[in-house]
Amino acid sequence: MNLAEAIEINAKARPDHIAIIEGDRRLTYRELAGAIATAAARLQTAGVGREDIIGLCLKDSAEHLIFLYALARIGAVILPMDVRWTEAEKLRVAAHFETRFILVESDSDPVGDLQMLAWDALPEETDAAGAILPGDDIPLLLSLSSGTTGRPKGPRITHTQMLRRFWTHWINLGLNSTDRYVSATPLYFGGGRTFAMSVLFSGGTVILFPPPFDAADLCAELDRVSATSTFLVPTQLRKLLTQNIASLAPVGKLRLLISSGAPLDGDERVAISKLCTNFVEYYASTEGGGISLATPDTRRLQPNAVGRPVFGVEVEVVDNDHAPLPAGEIGRFRYRGPGVATGYFRDEDIDRETFRDGWFYPGDLAEIDEAGHVILRGRAKDMIIRGGVNIYPGEIETILREHPSISEAAVVGWASQRLGEEVAAFIVAAEPVDDTDLKLWCAERLAPYKLPKAFFRVDDLPRNSAGKVLKAELAAGLPTSAA
Incomplete structure (x- = not known):
């Protein structure tokens, strides 16, 4: 299945349901499906074709989401690029992955001699958008690992692998078509992008509220849009904890508050749970998506853990010879599942270090207790x-x-x-x-x-x-x- 098919399905089933809110702007699913189809046709007119690698370097806007799905629709490969990068960073990443074009804002500065396409200056489509290309195992995106220092790493993720990541959002997190999800982290980042795409796939509403913002502004937005869910990274949550808890009432009303990106301390987990009883911690990686989930129930049993494995994911702790260790012993953490990439794009050297016998090694040290809770003990390299x-x-x-x-x-x-x-x-x-x-x-x-x-x-x-x-x-x- 091509992920873009879901937007068409939602547009037919609930055409007037709001898909995206950006400030005072609202897009229904009928309008979103039309915008994606038009954007896909204009990209094809500009010369973008199946499996072309396209740098996506846009601000956190409705257009960012539209072009994510438009590129998916025509079978192009998305290479996320941060608008905040310097020219040198953009050049290094684009050169390594041999991008065909970079999709940018109209006021973007040139990036060397790379071919750039301003999203609002694409040629008018010569034909209506064609049928959505079959998805399944065609590549969807090259999702860069955090940071841009050194040699960039980009696991190749297919439509099917991304869809299986969405499954864990629905099965384990409960995100669905009734959600009003506030997107409060950059769409360039894996979590910010994946949660937003998942909510749109399921027919929910995505409210764009990108950083920077202070706690008062976030709470006002949660209240204004009657938010049901949001995802915040630990640094954002720590800033909330410095505020008077009475001023954070809209956070407490959320059906789902997700933390991911880095582990929290036990005391921080307790404090955030008091702020929002529906707080969960989602341990995940760029290469493999969700790994484990810490819920109020798992925290009562093991407060220092990042929870138990999510649906379809198998986890192990092994020694330096890759032999499984018994419960309670610290070693190298590895996991496998249907949403895990099979390797990095054009990087066999790193593949040998991190992908082995169907397992992915994220570089974490951990232990797993008798009840299956995953307790992180730091990075192997640290x-x-x-x-x-x-x-x-x-x-x-x-x-x-x-x-x-x-x-x-x-x-x-x-x-x-x-x-x-x-x-x-x-x-x-x-x-x-x-x-x-x-x-x-x-x-x-x-x-x-x-x-x-x-x-x-x-x-x-x-x-x-x-x-x-x-x-x-x-x-x-x-x-x-x-x-």
Whole structure:
């Protein structure tokens, strides 16, 4: 099935139902289907054909959603590109994936000598839109992993694989045709794009409310549109938690509040649950979609977990020889399922590291308890080896963030001539706190070999555009050796 077929189905079944709200603008499903068909015909007139790789570099607007489905309709391959990237970033990604065209806003600056198409200046269609191309296993998009540093990675996701990701939204999250979903994260990002496309596929309403915004503005919009659901990344949720809970009443009325993109601490999960009882944490990856879901029920059983596997997904923790480990042991996390990509586009070297025997390795360390809860223990590449002992930064970061004077923390390895690596902790202090207090706090909660060698205070932790902490940047600023 081509994903664009669903929009036609919804247009016939409920033509006057609102599909998209953007400020005061409203598009019904009849209007959305017509706009997609027209956009598809204009793209074909411009020379876009089946399996052409097209960079999609648009603002968070109704047109962004229209062209996602228009490109899908004609069988083109979508390469999401962030409008906030520099020219050099756009050039690097476009060159690596050999894009045919980049679809841009009319006021966009040129990007080298790449062929660019302004969405509102496409040639008028010479013919009406043809039949929707069959979908099934034709490629839909190359969804870049978070960040643009180094060599870009793009798993090739087919229409069928994306549809199976939608299944988990319906089966596990309960998104459906009655939803009024507020899209409050950039459509360039995997979560923002996939949730919005899923709601439109199912016949619900997508309300566009892209960042930046403050808590008061978000609450006003949730109230204005009678929202039933939204997706926020942890950095957005942490900002909500700084507000008076009485001012966040519209958040509490949501049928579904989704967090994804990075794990939350146990205390944060408790605080958000008080804000909205219908809060869930969705562990997912660009390469494979949804993995596990933490609900109010799973949090009561295992508050530090990211939940249990979603429909159709199988998970395992293995050792360095890829042998499964028993429950409760920490190792490399892997999973497989019908929505998981089979490899990266033109990147066999990375394929060998992350795709093996039908399993995908997202690079996380984890343990799985006897009841099947997945507990993340950090990134494999971030693991610190001090005197031959494995130390998991995520555990130390959680302890530090539980200190009443610390709002954020990041732990990295610090080169040491004596032990190989030491533990360095970067903290964002909400109020003054001295090292003696911090050392005592950690010593009461951690084994001696896990204690930070030093604490470094920063105003903010550096993050990429997806909100993930740039630990390499922190490590690069450390003194040469911890001795």
